Amino acid sequence: MPSFNLLSPIEDALAGAGDLGRALIGRERVRLAVTGLSRAGKTVFLTSLVANLLAAGRGARTLPALEAAAGGRLRAARIVPAEVQATPRFDASAHLRALAADPPRWPERTEDLSTLEIALELDPRSMLGQARALFAGPRQVTLELLDYPGEWLLDLPMLDQSYGDWSRATLARLRRGRRAEAAGAFLAFVDALPATAPAEEALARQGFALYRDALRSCRDKLGFRFLQPGRALNPGPRGEAPLLWFFPLPHAETGDLAALLARRHEAYLDDQRATFFDPFFRRFHRQAVLVDALGALHAGEEAFDDTAEALAAVAASLRGGLGLFDLLTGQGVRRVGFAATKADHVPSRTRDALLGLLGDLVGRDPAGPLDAATSVHAIAAIRCTEDDVAVLEGRPVAAVRGLRLDTGRVARVYPGEVPMRRPEPGYWDHPFFEMPVFQPPRLDGDGASGIPHLGLDALLAALIGDLL
Structure with missing residues (x-):
């Protein structure tokens, strides 16, 4: 049976008081956790998120949807220097060097918890904020990123099982x-x-x-x-x-x-x-869950059904993760964004179907007053293809074009059709979907001008836009 930790409510109350105190002086802290079912591309996602936020802070329009959600108030972004943290640090610089190599390489997977903090300097949102800035300086929101292995996420449904x-x-x-x-x-x-x-x-x-x-x-x-x-x-x-x-x-x-x-x-x-779960998970404010839905389609019916079952269990646990005390203390996950990754592996006309498929897998039950709000997205944290047209059995079909990782040569790929919802049994009767591995685009320098992506800005706007 689940155990109860008497210290958790006290710790939650103290953490909530600390968050409120920082907000009153214009020094908010937002904790965004990133995870995903294994091999969904967490390291790539975080590398792109960091590079594009830093570029946006220098005035580049790398994240237009987030910029719009923040009302154009973002003025600067910087990585907060490490101090005495016990948790390993997410090495964004090393991952950017891999993307800037010749030929570029996909960053190595991470196998443990890691964190990184980005300080976002913003213009005040109100007259009160402008007055406060005269004494306390510019408003600053610290975005605390936490990366943790997707395998651990699957323990969440176990917590209520004997x-x-x-x-x-x-x-x-x-x-x-x-x-x-x-x-x-x-x-x-x-x-x-x-x-x-x-x-x-x-x-x-x-x-x-x-x-x-x-x-x-x-x-x-x-x-x-x-x-x-x-x-x-x-x-x-x-x-x-x-x-x-x-x-x-x-x-x-x-x-x-x-x-x-x-x-x-x-x-x-x-x-x-x-x-x-208590020292980390309960301290998250927002959660991004990455899903390789296309890879599951490519792996066949049983692998797809297994992914669907895992995702449904995780979604149910996350959606119902708040209690009344969480609302009072400001702790617990308030928003969850589910993202189907590698959306650039299918042409643009197919991405709506990918979005519909993920929404069907996650479930669209309306959130209750104490439930975390969920949203679904189709993204490519690093875009490595362009839309193209291929010929299939004498007729033109929408395709994508990119450099294949195995050959380094340009390839035009028709990946196949993506169903709008969980496929019917007949879908699996014939070869249906190709999942190529493309080479990432080579970055210029250290990624200071950002990284090309699809939909990363919309996901971030849904998760943290209201706090900026």
């Missing part, structure tokens, strides 16, 4: 379709265990190793994303600890082994609350 409920749901997924083959060794192991299996350490370690191998096969070979617990795939800098050594059991309520695994399951969730 070990027995989690075991039943996880095994039901593993026994479906292609997962059953990928998890064959693990399923054979747990199905052979008696209901009264003893709490032997060697048995628990063997089961966890087989379960982790099954998760890795589902991710790396099949393209699946709904894989829990997240730290089994990405343990973070602390490495593997005994509280990770649990796995689902068919008989989750009986026997000494089940009791041991249930204790570890509970300890894992308590640790995630204490080390991530």
Whole structure:
């Protein structure tokens, strides 16, 4: 059962008071967390966000929708120098150097929490703000960016599950379709265990190793994303600890082994609350969730359905994440932006369909008065194609043109049709979608003039425009 931390309400109240105090003197702080289902392009997204915000602060029109939402008040932007933070720093400079190389390279993935702060200097919004600026100086909003592994996001739906409920749901997924083959060794192991299996350490370690191998096969070979617990795939800098050594059991309520695994399951969730969800997640004001919906289409029906199931679970958890006390203290996620990435891999006429598909997957239930507001977007954090026309079976079709990463040569690609909503079964009967990998555009210098993108400004306007 979920545990309750008595300190959380007190800490929330103190954090809310601190936020209010900073706002009164024109020194607001906005915490924007960025995550995504694995391989959705978080590092690329953050690199582009940083470069384009800095360029906008120098007067370049790199983010017109955000500029409009801010009323043209942005005057400067700078990276806040590091001080004594314990959390690793997002290395935007290294990622920009990769994009400026010859040939340009996509930035390396990050595997841990990382943060970066950008100070935005803005003109006052009101007469009161102008008067305050005479004494306190220009209004400044510090945008605190936090990047965390997408695997950890999938632990969010686990927080309200008992070990027995989690075991039943996880095994039901593993026994479906292609997962059953990928998890064959693990399923054979747990199905052979008696209901009264003893709490032997060697048995628990063997089961966890087989379960982790099954998760890795589902991710790396099949393209699946709904894989829990997240730290089994990405343990973070602390490495593997005994509280990770649990796995689902068919008989989750009986026997000494089940009791041991249930204790570890509970300890894992308590640790995630204490080390991530309470100190970090509850402090987010806004959340961006990146989804490679096109990659899921390319991976086939089962991978797509798995992504849809993961996204629906995450969306439900995020949308219902606020309570009355959160509203009073100003803590908790208030806005969530879901973004289908790599929108430049399809021609412009298809992007509305991509937007509709993501909206269908996330769900369009109206937010209640205590729920976080959600929006959906189709973006390319770094645009690496242009629209073009190809010929398919003697007729012209909308296509995209770019440099293929594997050959370095210009290629004109007709990716296929993107459905407006979750595809019908007949959609999967024939080859339907090509997902090429394009080379990023080479940046001039250090990216001081910004990075070409699609829709990044609209996403940022939806997430933080009201605070600027």
